[in-house]
Amino acid sequence: MARRRVWRENKGNLMCLAVPGRIISMKKGSAEVDFSGIKRAVSLDLVPAAKKGDYVLVHAGFAIQLLDPGEAVKTLELFKGIFSEGPGDAPQAPAAGKP
Amino acid sequence: MKTAARGRFSSPLWRDRALAASALSEIARLAPSAAAKTGGRVNFMEVCGTHTMAIAASGMRGLLPKELRMLSGPGCPVCVTSQGDIDRVLALAAIPGIIITTFGDMLKVKGSKGLDLHSARERGADVRVVYSPLDAVALAAAEPEREVVFIGVGFETTAPVIGGAVVRAKKLGLKNFSSTAFFKLVPPALELLLSDPENKIHGFMLPGHVSAIIGTGPYRFVAEKYRVPCVVTGFEPLDILAGINMLLKQVISGKPRVEDEYFRAVRQDGNPAALKLMREVFSVSAASWRAIGAVKNTGLVFSGAYASFDAVKRFKIKYAEAPEPKGCLCGKILLGKALPSDCRLFGKACTPSNAVGPCMVSSEGACAAWVKYGG
Numbered sequence: 001m002a003r004r005r006v007w008r009e010n011k012g013n014l015m016c017l018a019v020p021g022r023i024i025s026m027k028k029g030s031a032e033v034d035f036s037g038i039k040r041a042v043s044l045d046l047v048p049a050a051k052k053g054d055y056v057l058v059h060a061g062f063a064i065q066l067l068d069p070g071e072a073v074k075t076l077e078l079f080k081g082i083f084s085e086g087p088g089d090a091p092q093a094p095a096a097g098k099p
Numbered sequence: 100m101k102t103a104a105r106g107r108f109s110s111p112l113w114r115d116r117a118l119a120a121s122a123l124s125e126i127a128r129l130a131p132s133a134a135a136k137t138g139g140r141v142n143f144m145e146v147c148g149t150h151t152m153a154i155a156a157s158g159m160r161g162l163l164p165k166e167l168r169m170l171s172g173p174g175c176p177v178c179v180t181s182q183g184d185i186d187r188v189l190a191l192a193a194i195p196g197i198i199i200t201t202f203g204d205m206l207k208v209k210g211s212k213g214l215d216l217h218s219a220r221e222r223g224a225d226v227r228v229v230y231s232p233l234d235a236v237a238l239a240a241a242e243p244e245r246e247v248v249f250i251g252v253g254f255e256t257t258a259p260v261i262g263g264a265v266v267r268a269k270k271l272g273l274k275n276f277s278s279t280a281f282f283k284l285v286p287p288a289l290e291l292l293l294s295d296p297e298n299k300i301h302g303f304m305l306p307g308h309v310s311a312i313i314g315t316g317p318y319r320f321v322a323e324k325y326r327v328p329c330v331v332t333g334f335e336p337l338d339i340l341a342g343i344n345m346l347l348k349q350v351i352s353g354k355p356r357v358e359d360e361y362f363r364a365v366r367q368d369g370n371p372a373a374l375k376l377m378r379e380v381f382s383v384s385a386a387s388w389r390a391i392g393a394v395k396n397t398g399l400v401f402s403g404a405y406a407s408f409d410a411v412k413r414f415k416i417k418y419a420e421a422p423e424p425k426g427c428l429c430g431k432i433l434l435g436k437a438l439p440s441d442c443r444l445f446g447k448a449c450t451p452s453n454a455v456g457p458c459m460v461s462s463e464g465a466c467a468a469w470v471k472y473g474g
Contacts, residue, residue, distance in 0.1 A: 036109055061231025064259070064308070065311040067364055072108055082344055
């Protein structure tokens, strides 16, 4: 438990850390984002398409990307595929190398 | 709504013990076949400092098979900042009347004369830690008679955020806000590693949040030109285990490509709005890397339209090459050529409370991760 606590305390300092949250209200390029109970003002300047109810990845006061809940569920299923069905029949993540 | 947010992106499912156990046994099963392909040992590099910390904090390093070694790469922003640039930060802090704003990680990085921002503060400098560069812009608006300087260092994750703050300052007409632009770019850093004839990296765990901005396209050369497997990976323990698993499979198949494990956040074309802003505010330029020196086209500086926000120009701060701390292996560690335990200073002369090199100072540094959680 102590280890996990140290990790949490450190998170505030990590420079490339980004945290997922959900937009609960918006006004003029700024949003109030809920991080599992903690609410903070976040700039939406870098994700102009974001709207209320969307999940966003937040880094240093800016939302830097929209998060896709459907893809999150797919990722969890991918884990189950890779790790619990054994060799050979694991589904693949989408290849990203081709345009 | 709160439960939904937790359930999708931060739920215990992302760190499920049973799945992690089977992930580890699958990795143990694959590792010998991968090692047979690479000549005895498989070296994967996690490029991002946040991955270094996540790997260390989860304790998985000690559970990985002996054939597999995870190396920390040049992805800790503070660690890759050259000694000369650290000296420039300290020169800014020494100017009377200036307010220095920074992320906390920079506070204890020592300049070549052994001083850091923390000790500058003890000598009377006004140094303030902020969560966001927007806090620094707000401070400049609130104190128009003071010069406010933000210490901008980092990679493609942080550059658009600081660019966004600079755009905000311009819109507000603030004349007393400026920032450093000591930014580095990840794809050219990978090319630096790969073009080294001594390079022994068999796969890259690519940084999730840099990739959220730049997308997956800029890494294609790694797989196509250098034939090295790549997986863009998220930061939960299962993400990392899945990333390792996918890298091992690529090594075994002998077909390197760029895979995206973190597709809930990373799209092929990244974040076009952030890229556009980054291109507007900054332009690609040479950057000075710790232990490597200045390398063309590996960093960002302010573009012409935003040159007036460049703190280095505004206060005419010169650059001088400065030596690394004596005996410090940080530079080699960043290149994957040494482990923290190879350094004679590690854990003896160099500890978190009295750090010699930036890899121990930064909370994302490899040495800090090793000393805190064990190697």
